[in-house]
Amino acid sequence: xxxxxxxxxxxxxxxxxxxxxxxxxxxxxxxxxxxxxxxxxxxxxxxxxxxxxxxxxxxxxxxxxxxxxxxxxxxxxxxxxxxxxxxxxxxxxxxxxxxxxxxxxxxxxxxxxxxxxxxxxxxxxxxxxxxxxxxxxxxxxxxxxxxxxxxxxxxxxxxxxxxxxxxxxxxxxxxxxxxxxxxxxxxxxxxxxxxxxxxxxxxxxxxxxxxxxxxxxxxxxxxxxxxxxxxxxxxxxxxxxxxxxxxxxxxxxxxxxxxxxxxxxxxxxxxxxxxxxxxxxxxxxxxxxxxxxxxxxxxxxxxxxxxxxxxxxxxxxxxxxxxxxxxxxxxxxxxxxxxxxxxxxxxxxxxxxxxxxxxxxxxxxxxxxxxxxxxxxxxxxxxxxxxxxxxxxxxxxxxxxxxxxxxxxxxxxxxxxxxxxxxxxxxxxxxxxxxxxxxxxxxxxxxxxxxxxxxxxxxxxxxxxxxxxxxxxxxxxxxxxxxxxxx
Amino acid sequence: xxxxxxxxxxxxxxxxxxxxxxxxxxxxxxxxxxxxxxxxxxxxxxxxxxxxxxxxxxxxxxxxxxxxxxxxxxxxxxxxxxxxxxxxxxxxxxxxxxxxxxxxxxxxxxxxxxxxxxxxxxxxxxxxxxxxxxxxxxxxxxxxxxxxxxxxxxxxxxxxxxxxxxxxxxxxxxxxxxxxxxxxxxxxxxxxxxxxxxxxxxxxxxxxxxxxxxxxxxxxxxxxxxxxxxxxxxxxxxxxxxxxxxxxxxxxxxxxxxxxxxxxxxxxxxxxxxxxxxxxxxxxxxxxxxxxxxxxxxxxxxxxxxxxxxxxxxxxxxxxxxxxxxxxxxxxxxxxxxxxxxxxxxxxxxxxxxxxxxxxxxxxxxxxxxxxxxxxxxxxxxxxxxxxxxxxxxxxxxxxxxxxxxxxxxxxxxxxxxxxxxxxxxxxxxxxxxxxxxxxxxxxxxxxxxxxxxxxxxxxxxxxxxxxxxxxxxxxxxxxxxxxxxx
Numbered sequence: 001x002x003x004x005x006x007x008x009x010x011x012x013x014x015x016x017x018x019x020x021x022x023x024x025x026x027x028x029x030x031x032x033x034x035x036x037x038x039x040x041x042x043x044x045x046x047x048x049x050x051x052x053x054x055x056x057x058x059x060x061x062x063x064x065x066x067x068x069x070x071x072x073x074x075x076x077x078x079x080x081x082x083x084x085x086x087x088x089x090x091x092x093x094x095x096x097x098x099x100x101x102x103x104x105x106x107x108x109x110x111x112x113x114x115x116x117x118x119x120x121x122x123x124x125x126x127x128x129x130x131x132x133x134x135x136x137x138x139x140x141x142x143x144x145x146x147x148x149x150x151x152x153x154x155x156x157x158x159x160x161x162x163x164x165x166x167x168x169x170x171x172x173x174x175x176x177x178x179x180x181x182x183x184x185x186x187x188x189x190x191x192x193x194x195x196x197x198x199x200x201x202x203x204x205x206x207x208x209x210x211x212x213x214x215x216x217x218x219x220x221x222x223x224x225x226x227x228x229x230x231x232x233x234x235x236x237x238x239x240x241x242x243x244x245x246x247x248x249x250x251x252x253x254x255x256x257x258x259x260x261x262x263x264x265x266x267x268x269x270x271x272x273x274x275x276x277x278x279x280x281x282x283x284x285x286x287x288x289x290x291x292x293x294x295x296x297x298x299x300x301x302x303x304x305x306x307x308x309x310x311x312x313x314x315x316x317x318x319x320x321x322x323x324x325x326x327x328x329x330x331x332x333x334x335x336x337x338x339x340x341x342x343x344x345x346x347x348x349x350x351x352x353x354x355x356x357x358x359x360x361x362x363x364x365x366x367x368x369x370x371x372x373x374x375x376x377x378x379x380x381x382x383x384x385x386x387x388x389x390x391x392x393x394x395x396x397x398x399x400x401x402x403x404x405x406x407x408x409x410x411x412x413x414x415x416x417x418x419x420x421x422x423x424x425x426x427x428x429x430x431x432x433x434x435x436x437x438x439x440x441x442x443x444x445x446x447x448x449x450x451x452x453x454x455x456x457x458x459x460x461x462x463x464x465x466x467x468x469x470x471x472x473x474x475x476x477x478x479x480x481x482x483x484x485x486x487x
Numbered sequence: 488x489x490x491x492x493x494x495x496x497x498x499x500x501x502x503x504x505x506x507x508x509x510x511x512x513x514x515x516x517x518x519x520x521x522x523x524x525x526x527x528x529x530x531x532x533x534x535x536x537x538x539x540x541x542x543x544x545x546x547x548x549x550x551x552x553x554x555x556x557x558x559x560x561x562x563x564x565x566x567x568x569x570x571x572x573x574x575x576x577x578x579x580x581x582x583x584x585x586x587x588x589x590x591x592x593x594x595x596x597x598x599x600x601x602x603x604x605x606x607x608x609x610x611x612x613x614x615x616x617x618x619x620x621x622x623x624x625x626x627x628x629x630x631x632x633x634x635x636x637x638x639x640x641x642x643x644x645x646x647x648x649x650x651x652x653x654x655x656x657x658x659x660x661x662x663x664x665x666x667x668x669x670x671x672x673x674x675x676x677x678x679x680x681x682x683x684x685x686x687x688x689x690x691x692x693x694x695x696x697x698x699x700x701x702x703x704x705x706x707x708x709x710x711x712x713x714x715x716x717x718x719x720x721x722x723x724x725x726x727x728x729x730x731x732x733x734x735x736x737x738x739x740x741x742x743x744x745x746x747x748x749x750x751x752x753x754x755x756x757x758x759x760x761x762x763x764x765x766x767x768x769x770x771x772x773x774x775x776x777x778x779x780x781x782x783x784x785x786x787x788x789x790x791x792x793x794x795x796x797x798x799x800x801x802x803x804x805x806x807x808x809x810x811x812x813x814x815x816x817x818x819x820x821x822x823x824x825x826x827x828x829x830x831x832x833x834x835x836x837x838x839x840x841x842x843x844x845x846x847x848x849x850x851x852x853x854x855x856x857x858x859x860x861x862x863x864x865x866x867x868x869x870x871x872x873x874x875x876x877x878x879x880x881x882x883x884x885x886x887x888x889x890x891x892x893x894x895x896x897x898x899x900x901x902x903x904x905x906x907x908x909x910x911x912x913x914x915x916x917x918x919x920x921x922x923x924x925x926x927x928x929x930x931x932x933x934x935x936x937x938x939x940x941x942x943x944x945x946x947x948x949x950x951x952x953x954x955x956x957x958x959x960x961x962x963x964x965x966x967x968x969x970x971x972x973x974x
Binding site for chain 2: 071109143173200319371
């Protein structure tokens with residue numbers, strides 16, 4: 001979920017990180033400003049001077065009155081003016097449509113959760129940046145950093161009333177709190193798909209098909225994006241080879257996932273302080289560098305679950321027809337503590353962006369909540385990186401506002417007639433904008449701005465004949481139409 | 488927004504208020520549990536003993552392990568399991584469709600806002616129950632109690648880049664914090680439609696049409712629901728008659744709105760302590776009891792804006808064709824401090840429920856934020872009372888889960904074939920559930936549970952002929968179909 005961009009990547013897109021949030025000038029850029037957009041390295045890059053006023057630098061003043069409120073939303077959060085909102089709705093609609101096609105049911109949870117649900121001791125970034133506070137009743141609550149624990153909570157709560165397997169999806173906002181550096185965001189939206197009750201890699205294969213179907217719907221090709229796949233069981237097997245106690249597994253995973261963000265030396269130090277020998281560290285790093293399943297089989301043998309499950313997944317991928325999208329990459333570990341098996345992440349093949357989505361199997365999460373375990377896996381797919389990618393590939397659709405009709409009375413005494421015309425068109429399901437007290441010239445400009453198809457002019461002379469003037473705004477043709485024949 | 492149910496009403500529906508939140512047994516009931524469901528009076532009714540365990544009383548335990556987490560969401564919040572979520576999505580889809588028909592554009596704002604946006608000193612309930620806290624950076628923030636101030640903030644921020652009039656809608660979650668009494672909720676969703684830049688009552692007329700269109704889409708009739716309309720300018724005129732200083736206007740409105748929740752004596756006391764004479768209090772109460780526009784005209788004369796705007800609105804209502812939905816009722820004041828003109832609220836004519844939605848004109852909100860004023864009006868329409876009403880009128884639609892196909896391999900070796908069949912059907916847009924490792928009997932039960940239309944059995948003998956068995960689950964007919972002819 002949190003691969004850090006390299007300095008090179010940041011140099012390629014510095015303005016993306018420092019552009020303001022005013023969407024009227026750049027709706028898609030502001031939308032693409034991502035939760036993890038600018039790590040501290042960028043501060044060095046642009047600390048001297050920046051040609052673009054950033055959201056954080058702007059004082060938010062619009063008028064001159066000293067009492068003007070800050071018109072920006074709280075630091076790290078976004079408004080969605082109409083352009084940005086259309087883009088978001090379109091993206092979410094695609095999330096929903098793919099989920100429907102895979103036969104998942106939508107669920108939702110409070111954005112505010114009990115802190116206890118997210119307290120994990122493995123040192124994950126996500127739990128170190130909780131947006132938590134105490135409510136007035138003294139309860140520790142949190143604006144959720146992720147959705148999986150809520151899903152697990154609801155599965156436990158529903159208990160025997162749900163039938164397994166259970167296939168749920170949700171789209172919700174997630175939060176994190178950290179000291180603000182420029183452009184970093186404190187919230188993003190995330191599409192989650194999760195399957196409970198399937199222990200076989202069929203579940204992972206289904207989830208990956210969903211991700212691929214989404215990409216295909218958006219016009220993204222397997223030459224643009226790949227999905228790296230590995231398994232936590234690879235690391236588990238390596239730990240066994242070096243007789244490292246099983247209770248260190250989660251912590252080792254979380255540390256190993258940081259490679260790339262921290263240096264090899266730092267990682268080594270962290271692992272050694274856990275009690276992992278240098279020899280084992282080297283063994284771990286060696287295995288993590290493998291990019292081929294047959295090489296992995298050479299190292300681990302073909303008997304273990306790591307290899308057999310990965311082989312099964314790649315064979316299913318052939319059957320589904322998405323084999324060209326996925327590749328084995330042992331370095332994929334993912335940063336969440338609770339993954340236990342297959343893990344995967346989608347990445348842009350140009351290597352410019354952070355992971356587009358990530359997921360994996362978490363068969364032992366429920367027991368950490370005191371319940372019986374149910375095999376489970378899922379993924380989270382954020383709303384930020386995908387939009388950056390679509391923008392880069394020029395795949396953002398034309399989402400301008402569209403309206404069927406503008407009804408415009410040319411005389412104030414006709415406002416009742418205009419009302420009843422608008423009303424009857426609306427009852428037929430047409431979208432109608434009723435305009436008053438404007439000049440005709442303004443109305444034509446307005447029609448263009450809102451993408452109206454027809455202009456219905458309610459004038460005195462036509463009205464006396466029980467008619468209106470209708471102008472088709474694409475063909476520029478004009479007709480007189482009887483009011484009761486309008487449709 | 489917060490008319491309090493009478494004890495009689497509560498007696499009619501006591502279980503609605505004390506029922507648990509487990510949606511699997513009662514999806515619609517749990518959804519309908521509303522923000523203001525159970526006032527303190529209910530505590531008296533059921534403090535002795537309750538046959539139904541409430542959400543608040545239940546300890547949330549499912550298993551026996553002492554370490555089981557609380558499986559309930561935080562107090563006063565809801566999970567949305569699939570049944571509840573389908574209902575919510577259906578409702579929101581209707582909100583969106585009506586907004587589209589009225590040619591409004593969707594926007595959104597952070598659920599977390601600066602507290603400053605909601606600090607008003609008029610004594611409103613909404614500002615006394617802020618879900619506020621200090622973030623780690625020492626900023627006062629709040630889970631927004633309403634959306635209008637965010638809308639106004641964005642309008643100011645967009646400044647000259649937006650063209651007026653501006654018609655925006657949004658659907659978002661709103662929060663309030665208060666000590667929990669049984670069944671009260673701390674969050675609800677609200678549909679808002681707002682128009683900026685129209686000073687005439689045309690704007691109110693459009694908003695009321697939207698509300699009526701929504702009711703009509705849901706199957707609600709004007710014999711079920713009415714919309715009470717008045718104007719804050721009525722009160723303003725009365726204050727002028729008694730020479731009450733204009734700066735008391737807002738506070739008087741907020742106090743007067745409480746009538747029904749507090750006794751007349753309490754209200755009198757509050758007004759007198761503001762500096763309003765007993766004579767003026769009596770005058771206010773007399774005018775507020777008026778239910779006819781002609782009576783109002785007798786008292787206030789026909790010259791003032793209060794009367795002329797109301798008359799215009801009722802005349803437009805005739806033209807739109809929704810006159811039978813609305814009625815003048817001077818007692819409607821609404822509880823928000825910032826309303827300045829027409830105010831309205833929808834109510835069930837049986838008088839069992841709180842207001843279904845409420846809105847009005849707020850021409851002077853922007854200047855309280857330090858910006859130039861823009862005439863504006865809007866309404867908020869919650870997700871709770873409407874669902875209670877639909878349930879009562881038996882208007883809730885059948886929203887069961889629907890799936891096109893279940894693909895089921897009868898033999899494990901056919902899981903690849905099943906994958907490719909499912910994949911190709913999904914690429915055609917069909918929703919497909921792929922089932923493995925179950926008995927055929929389970930699959931049939933499952934098909935019923937998820938509302939599947941077809942069952943596709945992948946068996947060895949058919950597969951050898953390049954075919955599958957297809958069972959139409961509504962007609963019970965079975966065919967053998969060539970795999971490459973499936974669609």
